[in-house]
Amino acid sequence: MDIRNKKLSDDEFYGIRKEIMGQWPTGKDVDFDEAIEYHKSMPESKSFSKKLSEAKKERKTLIQPRAGVALIEDHIKLLQYLQNNGEADLLPTTIDSYTRQNRYEEAENGIKESIRTQKSMLNGFPAVNHGVYGCRQIIENLDIPVQVRHGTPDARLLTEICYAGGFTSYEGGGISYNIPYAKDVPLERTIYDWQYVDRLTGIYEEAGVSINREPYGPLTGTLVPPSMSNAVAIIEALLAAEQGVKNVTVGYGQCGNLVQDVAALRVLEELTEEYLEKYGYEDVTVTTVLHQWMGGFPQDEAKAFAVISWGSSVAALAKATKVIVKTPHEAVGVPTMEANAQGLRCTKQAISLLADQELKSSALELEKAIIKGETCAIVDKTFEFGMGDLALGVIRAVKAGVIDIPFAPSRYNFGKMLPARDHEGAVRYLNPARVPLPQELIDFNRGKIEHRAKMEKRKASFQMVIDDVYAISKGRLVGKPK
Numbered sequence: 001m002d003i004r005n006k007k008l009s010d011d012e013f014y015g016i017r018k019e020i021m022g023q024w025p026t027g028k029d030v031d032f033d034e035a036i037e038y039h040k041s042m043p044e045s046k047s048f049s050k051k052l053s054e055a056k057k058e059r060k061t062l063i064q065p066r067a068g069v070a071l072i073e074d075h076i077k078l079l080q081y082l083q084n085n086g087e088a089d090l091l092p093t094t095i096d097s098y099t100r101q102n103r104y105e106e107a108e109n110g111i112k113e114s115i116r117t118q119k120s121m122l123n124g125f126p127a128v129n130h131g132v133y134g135c136r137q138i139i140e141n142l143d144i145p146v147q148v149r150h151g152t153p154d155a156r157l158l159t160e161i162c163y164a165g166g167f168t169s170y171e172g173g174g175i176s177y178n179i180p181y182a183k184d185v186p187l188e189r190t191i192y193d194w195q196y197v198d199r200l201t202g203i204y205e206e207a208g209v210s211i212n213r214e215p216y217g218p219l220t221g222t223l224v225p226p227s228m229s230n231a232v233a234i235i236e237a238l239l240a241a242e243q244g245v246k247n248v249t250v251g252y253g254q255c256g257n258l259v260q261d262v263a264a265l266r267v268l269e270e271l272t273e274e275y276l277e278k279y280g281y282e283d284v285t286v287t288t289v290l291h292q293w294m295g296g297f298p299q300d301e302a303k304a305f306a307v308i309s310w311g312s313s314v315a316a317l318a319k320a321t322k323v324i325v326k327t328p329h330e331a332v333g334v335p336t337m338e339a340n341a342q343g344l345r346c347t348k349q350a351i352s353l354l355a356d357q358e359l360k361s362s363a364l365e366l367e368k369a370i371i372k373g374e375t376c377a378i379v380d381k382t383f384e385f386g387m388g389d390l391a392l393g394v395i396r397a398v399k400a401g402v403i404d405i406p407f408a409p410s411r412y413n414f415g416k417m418l419p420a421r422d423h424e425g426a427v428r429y430l431n432p433a434r435v436p437l438p439q440e441l442i443d444f445n446r447g448k449i450e451h452r453a454k455m456e457k458r459k460a461s462f463q464m465v466i467d468d469v470y471a472i473s474k475g476r477l478v479g480k481p482k
Contacts, residue, residue, distance in 0.1 A: 001192045005242050005391035008199040016196055020156045024104045026131030027157055032203075035164035038136070039209040048145040048169035049210040049247040051090065052287045055321050061351050062322040063087070064289075065340050066149060068094030068124035070114035072134050075125050076141045078337050083144055086341030087348050090322060091142060093167065095150035095158065096124035100181075102154055104128055123334070124150075127162055135165020147171060147214070153178050153185045159197045163204060169212035169249075170201070173236035175394060175403070176216035179410040187395050187412055195243055195391075202244020210247050213240050214289065217251025220407045221294030223419040223468060225427050226255060226264035227374030228435070231403065234272050234379055235394055241281035242390075248272070249321065251289040254311045256477045257426035262359050263367035265290060265318035271375055287321035290314055292347075296473035297330035304328040307472065308343050312350035317359040323347060331473065367426070373441055378402060381436040401434030420464045422448035423455050425477040430460060456480055 008016075021027035044050050055062050065082050069075050075093070082088045098107040107126040114121045127135055127148065139146060147169035148162045155172060162170065174194035178185050201211050215236035219229050233250040240248060250272050252265050265288055272286045292311030297304050308326050315323035327343040329335035335343075381402050386393025397403045401414030408415065416433035429435065429445040437445070453460040458481060467479025 001188055003188055003192055003391050003395065005239060005386075005389050007202070007243055008195055013196065013199050013203075016156070017160075020160065020196075023102070023157045024128050026128060026161060029132040030160050030164045032164070035132075036204070036207045036209055038164070038166060039168075039204070042139070042166060045143065046139065046145050046166075046168060047210065048090065048147060048212040049285070051145050052212060052247070052249060052321055053285055056285070056287050059319050061315050061320050061355075062089035063325055063344055063347050063351070064090040064092060064147070064322055065325050065327075065344055066092050066094050067337075067340060068092065068096065068149075069120035070096065070111055070122040070124075070126060071120065072130055072137050074120060076138060079138070079142055079146070081337045082341055082344065083142060085338075086344035088344050089144065090169075091144055091146045092149045093127065093138060093146055094124040095148065095152065096122035096126050098122065099124070099126050099128050099158065100150055100152040102152075102157075127165070128158055132161055132164045135162060135167065139166035145169065147212070151177055151181045151216075153182050153190050154193045156193055156196050159200055163200065163211060168210075169214060170197070171214045171216055172197070173215040173232075174239065175232050175236060175398070176219060179398065179405050179408045179413050180216075180220045181409070183409045184411060187398055191239070191391050191395060195239070198240040198243035198245050201240070202246075205244055205246050212247045212249055213245045214249040214251060215240075217289065218253025218291045218294045219405050221253050221291075222407050223421070223427050223465065224253065224255070224406060225374070225419050225429055226252065226260060226267075226371050227378060228403070228405065228417075229253065230264060230268045230271065230371065230375045231378035231382070232405075233268060234275050234375070235382060235390060237272050237284075237286070238275060238279060238281070238390055239394075241276055241279075241284050246283060247285045247287075249287045249289050251291060253291040253294045254314055255427045256293070256421070256472075257424055258314060258317070259359075259361070259363050260367050260371075260426040261290075261314045262318040263364055264371050265314075265320055267368050267371045267375065271372060271379075275379065288318075289322045289324060290318065290320040291324045292326040293472065296470060297326070298473055298475060299331040301328040303475065304330060305342075305346055308346050309350045312347040313354055315347075316351045316354035317357065323351070370441065370444060374437055377436050377438060377441070402436055404433060404435055418462065418465060420449055420460070421452070421468045421478050423452040423478070430465065452478075
């Protein structure tokens with residue numbers, strides 16, 4: 001593979017496409033010209049890009065759940081319930097784990113078993129197996145936009161089928177759907193495969209159909225320093241823009257400290273726009289998404305609603321364009337559709353109460369400056385590693401530990417950077433390892449951690465990290481010793 005941050009040529013793209021379409025029989029139903037006409041016949045109310053752009057102008061925060069089951073009729077019923085009873089503004093289609101690993105035969109068996117047992121035997125919707133026309137049944141039975149959410153290192157066939165099926169937003173990226181999700185997939189492979197996804201999105205854009213692309217912000221969802229997740233989101237946005245993507249939603253997973261989270265989201269939007277403009281991508285619309293708390297949840301439903309409300313407050317005060325909503329059943333397994341709708345209504349109420357409020361403080365401005373300095377250090381060093389080529393740079397930066405995602409399963413991740421919370425619950429670099437922070441920011445992080453250690457009368461160590469991972473499920477943000 002000749003990896004370069006350069007738009008795929010038609011010869012490259014269509015050469016790959018011939019191979020992709022033969023991976024499963026439903027690939028034969030994809031007809032690009034017909035798909036474009038299908039999208040253009042859809043009402044504007046089903047366009048993700050349009051709804052997000054309008055929300056950004058109005059500084060309004062939209063709400064979106066996670067959801068997906070094996071059979072078409074059941075999936076429609078679930079999404080209609082979340083639309084009508086959950087008051088969702090945007091809807092998901094979460095893809096099953098077999099499809100994420102391109103194991104379509106096993107997904108087919110899951111469909112058959114779901115029919116036999118009359119319950120979903122897959123943990124999501126097997127879009128490749130259901131094909132273009134199965135996907136269109138989903139779109140046609142709903143009134144609002146629907147996004148594909150998955151976790152697939154090689155998502156090329158899935159993208160083709162979902163785009164032709166009428167979905168107008170697609171999550172993921174070559175870094176964010178590899179390092180946090182896969183153990184043994186080389187980064188070169190996923191960067192290359194996701195260039196195809198983004199080029200396909202660009203080709204739709206050039207034909208007059210705007211499809212929203214969303215890098216996966218939370219990464220591993222566990223104590224990820226805001227600057228690390230922001231750097232990955234910015235890099236994936238730039239890689240997507242090179243392939244012709246014009247509508248990007250950059251995401252962030254709630255870390256827990258209100259001021260830090262609001263600062264991180266604001267910096268993420270500002271820096272993404274700055275980097276896009278700096279490198280010549282001036283016509284890209286940037287929106288933001290907050291993922292509510294991705295770590296452990298309390299089992300008690302009343303306490304779980306408090307965690308949901310807390311994340312909703314961050315989204316509202318940061319003026320995120322949308323928020324991905326959790327449910328009160330997070331601690332116990334797959335939620336019922338009723339519980340999913342309760343999480344949505346709880347979020348909508350909290351956002352409504354905070355919609356006209358602003359968070360302004362010197363602490364917020366300081367946190368923004370810290371996150372901006374750290375993020376720029378990571379992104380700029382990545383460009384430097386690639387000698388100006390971002391695709392090459394990110395491969396080398398991950399190998400060198402410049403980009404180092406905590407608790408990732410990938411053997412290609414450097415895995416030496418260690419985060420922990422400070423005394424107020426903000427996520428800091430306990431050990432930055434090879435993350436290229438300027439010395440003054442290393443000292444800042446160290447000082448914050450040492451202050452916590454002093455207040456807790458113990459040494460700063462890995463035990464702090466362990467305590468922090470389990471803290472929320474025990475009712476606290478910071479894992480303080482008893």
